[in-house]
């Protein structure tokens with residue numbers, strides 16, 4: 029069977045939506061991830077797919093404030109993908125939010141592309157707040173942003189950062205956690221993509237990071253545990269963060285239980301899909317399963 033990859037041209041607004049509408053967007057993002065990784069012949073499928081619902085709510089339900097046509101507007105909220113290897117889901121989200129043309133998703137990881145395997149500031153790709161990929165660094169950059177908004181600009185914009193759970197094995201992450209409450213960064217929302225998978229095994233077996241709630245609480249966070257594929261859970265947790273931002277001095281940590289590869293049956297909950305692209309047959313099957 030021949031396989032011709034085309035990207036649908038749709039872009040989506042950033043305003044409150046029904047769960048049915050959000051689900052359509054999440055499926056579009058997943059389809060983009062599968063297509064762009066197939067064309068790239070390399071990249072990280074599993075974690076990119078499992079962040080689809082969270083990215084959908086962040087960018088397409090009126091939560092993050094941004095202007096994709098004037099994206100450096102100083103009053104924008106900040107989003108940092110500390111798990112930089114999950115760039116495909118970030119690129120798809122930004123394209124569907126109108127930061128750049130959807131067609132460009134077909135250039136992922138090609139020579140000279142703005143869509144590098146890990147986000148790079150040097151590419152000048154609209155919507156990229158920081159380079160990322162060296163695990164554990166992005167969360168500290170996000171903390172710098174939160175400190176600068178709170179203490180220099182004295183503004184209340186949001187700073188959202190997603191780390192992986194394997195990423196929590198980096199020691200620098202816990203220095204970042206300590207700094208978050210020390211500096212009373214209630215404007216910081218740290219989302220942990222808790223799929224219990226990492227590059228070569230289950231996180232609980234490679235280096236046990238649990239119990240997570242207790243650890244983050246000990247570091248002074250308000251911790252919210254959710255199903256990271258449930259739109260109502262995600263919306264509820266983000267609302268609690270908004271309340272924390274206004275009413276407390278506490279940073280927020282959302283531990284999102286997710287399943288690596290979610291949405292594509294043969295990838296689901298399999299750490300082997302951490303860093304592989306689908307081949308032709310797998311792409312056909314995945315696209316059939318995700319059919320919009």
Ligand SMILES: Cc1ncc(C[n+]2csc(CCOP(=O)(O)OP(=O)(O)O)c2C)c(N)n1
Nearest residue numbers: 075161162163192193194195225226227302
């Ligand atoms: C400092 C550093 N060490 C190692 C790597 C290589 N690496 C990339 S992703 C990854 C596993 C990360 O696991 P997790 O955060 O759980 O991401 P997921 O498997 O869910 O995508 C590793 C070891 C890296 N990018 N940076």
